[in-house]
Amino acid sequence: MKFIVTGGCGYIGSRIVESLLDNGHEVIILDDFSSNFNVDDKKCEIEKCDITNLDELMQIEISDVDQLLHLAAQSSGPNSFIHPQLDVQINILGTLNIIKWCQELKIRKIIFASSFVVYGDHPETEMLTEDNACNPKSVYGLSKLYCENLLKIYGEAYKIDWNVLRMFNVYGPGQDLTRTDQGMVSIFMNLILQSNHFEVQGSLNRFRDFIHIDDVVEGWKLCVEKGKPNTIYNLGSGHKTLLSSLITNLLEILDKKDQVTYQESSQTPGDILGCYADISKITRDLGFSPKFELYKGLKDMSDYVLSTQEN
Ligand SMILES: NC(=O)c1ccc[n+]([C@@H]2O[C@H](COP(=O)([O-])OP(=O)(O)OC[C@H]3O[C@@H](n4cnc5c(N)ncnc54)[C@H](O)[C@@H]3O)[C@@H](O)[C@H]2O)c1
Known part of the structure; x- marks a missing residue:
């Protein structure tokens, strides 16, 4: 099959591209190269393009x-x-352009990278299903929810499945540790490796659902192969992890328990107390079953980071 992957030079996109190529598919990456990752341009075609520019998009000729x-x-x-x-x-505008471009190119299926942040806070429950209400607390979350709704509206109008x-x-391995704006595990791994003392912005009692990149890639692969048309799926591990426990695990794995201290400080705007994924829908429909237990996944990631630092 033939795929376009927008953001295919980013952390998650580049891993999905690798998996598609390994499975014998043809892939065209569309990216504006604003991320720090390097993708092997000998393995697939890469179109440099800013998705906010509809004219630029419409000039790219790709078929089938x-x-x-x-x-x-x-x-x-x-x-x-x-x-x-x-x-x-x-x-928002970029996604609208992408949908219009798909209509122009007669592409019949779009899979969209949304986020758990669309749900916002749910004090009444910790485990969230796809049917829980969406009340995002950041413009980022709002933009993801807006895009989901654009897909619903234009998908129906243009007869594009989503x-x-x-x-x-x-x-997981390969995550960019220099980024301080995204990626809870990479941020804390970097802080532990770089300092003797750090501040945790927000409560240590917050909790999250951490999912290994390999499990994410498997989820995308299953969705490509058998996602039910016009359906939303949670893609998580299905496990709750307290932030305090994540940090304790990282200190142990990185052998920094006696050297690094930390304390809570003010909260990051838009942050939520916590939630984790109910993955029964993606398990039932697609046969998704995450393989990575958190401690093992963190150990893999730290081995990768330490080996790249040695080189
Ligand atoms: N990392 C996570 O934990 C997580 C969780 C939920 C959802 N997501 C979503 O998954 C997707 C991938 O996340 P990631 O962690 O790989 O992010 P990333 O920042 O590594 O990748 C984003 C990619 O988009 C490209 N890009 C940015 N602006 C562009 C533009 N105007 N035109 C063309 N390309 C542009 C960047 O160059 C980059 O390659 C994003 O949509 C993100 O919101 C990520």
Whole structure:
């Protein structure tokens, strides 16, 4: 099959591209190269393009594409409080442009990279199903929810099938530790490696659902193969982890228990207390079954980070 992957040079997109190529598919990446990742341009075609520019998009001539996987985005919650216009431009306008372009290219299926942040706070329950109400607390979350609704409206009007994957906190080898605006695991791993003392912005009693990148890639693969048309899926591990427990695990794995101290400080705007994914729908429909237990996944990630630092 033939795929376009927007944001295919980013952390998650580049891993999905690798998996599609390994499975014998043809892939065209569409990216504006604003991320720090390097993708091997010998393995697939790469179109440099800013998705906010519809004219630029419409000039790209590609035919017979089966599915478009849409991951290009301003991908940081905290950043959306500093530059909210980027979420409106890149995430909302960019997604509208991508849908119009799909109509032009006669692409019949779009899979959209959404996020658990669309749910916002739910004091009444910790485990969230796709049917829980969406009350995002950041412009980033709002932009993702807006895009989901654009897909519903234009999908029906243009007869394009869609799937939405609401990913929870993704982590794993290859994550960019220099980014301080995105990726809870990479941020704390970096702080532990770089300092003797650090501040945790917000409560240590917050909790999250951490999902390993390999499990994320498997979820996308299953959705490509058998996602039910016009359906939203949670893509998480299905496990609750307290932030305090994440940090304790990282200190142990990185052998820094006796050297590094930390304390709570003020909260990041838009942050939520916590939630984790009910993954029964994606398990039932697609046969998704996450493989990585958190401690093992963190150990893999730390081995990768330490080996790259040695080189
Ligand atoms: N990382 C997570 O934990 C997580 C969780 C839920 C959802 N998501 C979503 O998944 C997607 C991928 O996340 P990621 O962590 O790989 O992010 P990333 O920042 O590494 O990748 C985003 C990619 O989009 C590209 N891009 C940005 N603006 C663009 C534009 N105007 N035109 C074309 N390309 C542009 C960047 O160059 C980059 O390659 C994003 O949509 C993000 O919001 C991520």
